[in-house]
Amino acid sequence: MKLLKNKALIDGRWVDASGGGVFAVVNPATQENLGDVPDMGKEETLLAIAAASKAFKDWSSLMPAKRAEILKNWAKYIEEEAESLAVLLTSEQGKPKGEAISEIMSCVATLRWCAEEGCRLYGEFIEGAKPGTKIIISRHAIGVVGAITPWNFPASMVVRKIAPALAAGCTVVLKPAEATPLTALALGELALQAGLPKGVFNIVTTSNPKLVGEALTSDVRVRKISFTGSTRTGKILMKQAADNMQKLSLELGGNAPFIVFPSADLDKAVAGAMASKFRNAGQTCICANRIFVHQDIYQSFLDRFMTAAGKLVVGNGLEKDVSLGPLINIQAIEKIEQMIDSAKKAGAEVLMGGKRHALGKTYFEPTVITGAPLSCSLATEEIFGPVAALYTFKTEEEVITLANDTPYGLSSYIYSENIGQVWRVSDALEFGMVGVNEPFLANDLAPFGGVKESGIGKEGGKYGVMEHTNIKYRLWG
Ligand code: ADP
Numbered sequence: 001m002k003l004l005k006n007k008a009l010i011d012g013r014w015v016d017a018s019g020g021g022v023f024a025v026v027n028p029a030t031q032e033n034l035g036d037v038p039d040m041g042k043e044e045t046l047l048a049i050a051a052a053s054k055a056f057k058d059w060s061s062l063m064p065a066k067r068a069e070i071l072k073n074w075a076k077y078i079e080e081e082a083e084s085l086a087v088l089l090t091s092e093q094g095k096p097k098g099e100a101i102s103e104i105m106s107c108v109a110t111l112r113w114c115a116e117e118g119c120r121l122y123g124e125f126i127e128g129a130k131p132g133t134k135i136i137i138s139r140h141a142i143g144v145v146g147a148i149t150p151w152n153f154p155a156s157m158v159v160r161k162i163a164p165a166l167a168a169g170c171t172v173v174l175k176p177a178e179a180t181p182l183t184a185l186a187l188g189e190l191a192l193q194a195g196l197p198k199g200v201f202n203i204v205t206t207s208n209p210k211l212v213g214e215a216l217t218s219d220v221r222v223r224k225i226s227f228t229g230s231t232r233t234g235k236i237l238m239k240q241a242a243d244n245m246q247k248l249s250l251e252l253g254g255n256a257p258f259i260v261f262p263s264a265d266l267d268k269a270v271a272g273a274m275a276s277k278f279r280n281a282g283q284t285c286i287c288a289n290r291i292f293v294h295q296d297i298y299q300s301f302l303d304r305f306m307t308a309a310g311k312l313v314v315g316n317g318l319e320k321d322v323s324l325g326p327l328i329n330i331q332a333i334e335k336i337e338q339m340i341d342s343a344k345k346a347g348a349e350v351l352m353g354g355k356r357h358a359l360g361k362t363y364f365e366p367t368v369i370t371g372a373p374l375s376c377s378l379a380t381e382e383i384f385g386p387v388a389a390l391y392t393f394k395t396e397e398e399v400i401t402l403a404n405d406t407p408y409g410l411s412s413y414i415y416s417e418n419i420g421q422v423w424r425v426s427d428a429l430e431f432g433m434v435g436v437n438e439p440f441l442a443n444d445l446a447p448f449g450g451v452k453e454s455g456i457g458k459e460g461g462k463y464g465v466m467e468h469t470n471i472k473y474r475l476w477g
Contacts, residue, residue: 001034001091001184002084002121008038008205011051013278018043023207028094028326028362029316036148037181037205040273045173046203047292052144052171055199060169064119071115073196075108081190082108085155088157089183090317093154094325094362097317100155107187108160110460113444116166117465120163133406134476139170142247143223146207146216148237149231151328152283154180156442158187160459161226162201168468173202173222175212177229181205190196201247209233217241221306224468227251228285231453233407242366249457249467251285251449253382254410257403258423261396262296264415268437270304272415275387276439278312278366281324282386283332285454286411286433286441290379292399295392302390305368306352309388312366314357324364324386328395336385339378340369343389348372353386374402382408396421400428411441432458 006124007014015038022036038044051115059067078085086100093100123138145165149157158174165172176184181203188203208214213233216222217240225241227234228251241248257277260269276288293301317325327333333356340354353365367387372378378389393399403412412431416422426434432450433441442448447458459465 001088003081003088003189004035005189006035006037006042007130008044008326009188009201009203010044010048011202012192013304015044017041023178025092025179028090028328029091030319031317031361034091034182037185039208040204040206041211042215043207043210043391045204046219046225048204049144049216049219049221050171051199052173054080056141056144056171059166059171059197059200062169063449067167067169068115070195071111071118071163074191074196075111076116077190077194078104078111078187079108085183085186088186089154090325092180092182093151094328095317096325099280100317103153103156106156110156110159110444111132111163114163114167114465117164117462118169120301120462121168121465121469128475132477136474136476138301138421138472138474139466140472142468142470143170143251145170145172145224145226145468146222146419147172147174147226148213148216148229149176150175151179152280152285154183155187157228160347160464161228161450164459164464165226166200168465170224170468172198173204175204175206175209175217176215178209186279208383210263213237214240216315217244217246218245222246224248234455243390249459250455251457251459252410252453252455253408254285254287254450254454255289255380255382255406255408256286256411256413256431257429258291258413259399259403259415259417260291260293260297260301261414261416261421262294263417263421264297265417265437266297266301266304267276269300269415270308270437272413272435272437273305274308276413278309278324281327281364283328283384285382287383288388288413288439289383290374291388291390291391291402292432294391295394300394302370305388305390309352309366309368314359314363324366327364327385328362332361332385335366336364336383336387339376339381339383340367340387343369343372343376343378346373346376348376348378372406396425400425403456404428404430406446408450409452410454411435413439
């Protein structure tokens with residue numbers, strides 16, 4: 001397979017683990033081994049931190065326009081290799097190839113946007129509080145960033161962290177998810193080809209994330225931890241990072257309400273719910289988790305939703321026309337089986353699917369469930385699978401209370417054509433993001449991120465780049 005790398009990237013060189021250990025990367029669609037990658041630990045992480053730390057001085061003092069040129073060059077290389085990268089991504093992660101291409105192209109857009117934004121790290125000038133004094137405010141790259149990424153978006157999660165960091169002048173040690181390191185390594189190869197200086201972007205692969213996480217958080221040279229993954233791991237990293245007072249960006253779990261009001265354009269709402277629920281087989285942190293439909297339109301929404309879900313084609317994401325790939329691993333299957341089982345015991349009805357797909361392996365049938373109590377794990381936890389759970393509501397006040405009744409606060413969705421209602425409800429939702437008649441919240445311009453147990457900090461837009469800078473204030477007397 002093109003761009004398949006079997007080594008990790010430290011200080012511009014492709015290297016093995018010091019003890020020679022490796023671990024396998026498995027294709028979830030076929031269960032075949034795609035290749036082995038180095039199984040690294042503390043020792044190699046320290047080497048990567050040393051390389052990033054050494055590279056920081058030159059990289060951060062390069063003219064922003066020069067950094068932008070290299071990042072745009074990297075974007076061009078990624079764009080040219082979009083097809084090969086998408087095949088690699090689908091092979092290790094499982095999503096349909098069309099979705100993989102979109103993901104790769106989002107990386108191209110993010111790199112180009114951040115490259116430009118890195119040239120706009122403006123300071124400020126303020127007349128001082130005492131006569132004749134002046135306040136000068138400037139922004140400075142934070143230092144070495146430790147980035148830890150999940151498996152559900154093996155390319156865009158990496159680039160969404162790396163691009164703003166590099167644009168701001170930071171250097172990076174990345175630890176990709178153990179299930180999907182190959183796309184990250186391929187991106188590393190293209191970064192070198194594009195002229196990124198050695199040590200600026202390092203990739204440490206491991207099957208033991210705890211070791212690498214501890215090395216990154218216990219090293220004073222690492223000034224920021226940028227993490228996307230579960231709330232559980234985010235809390236561990238936050239505690240560990242406290243000792244060195246490292247800055248944190250945490251993009252954690254969600255439990256998105258998807259609310260359909262009577263005035264909604266039902267075709268649009270069904271299309272939005274389908275995209276939000278079944279993209280990446282339901283394995284995104286912004287997936288519709290609780291679909292609340294007003295009782296007056298519930299039956300017609302459900303009928304249309306069932307028709308649309310019935311058209312999903314399950315299979316290997318590399319095959320043409322497949323719209324629902326396998327889940328990442330067997331644990332993911334077992335987790336949703338438990339959720340469905342306990343919902344059924346509590347009185348829920350499975351209208352479609354609800355079991356493993358005849359294709360075997362980690363394929364699961366598209367599933368539609370109604371009548372589950374909101375106390376079920378199906379409603380209180382992130383489902384992370386192709387399982388749509390629908391609930392009814394009667395009033396706006398009721399649904400706002402239900403939607404906010406979760407410790408999470410990442411994404412939320414409202415479908416309504418009533419402008420007053422859109423303002424009221426979107427104001428009242430305690431979430432970092434609200435999609436109004438629109439399911440696709442992630443893009444390079446917007447500040448992506450959550451509140452409450454969904455994390456802290458923003459990725460994307462000018463905010464994402466700013467998060468990689470420290471503000472310095474000079475008082476001129
Ligand atoms: P998920 O359930 O989505 O796999 P995780 O939080 O377990 O979420 O994984 C997200 C990322 O965090 C992965 O790269 C994983 O290897 C890493 N990770 C998991 N546990 C730790 C840990 N204790 N320290 C550092 N990284 C971790």
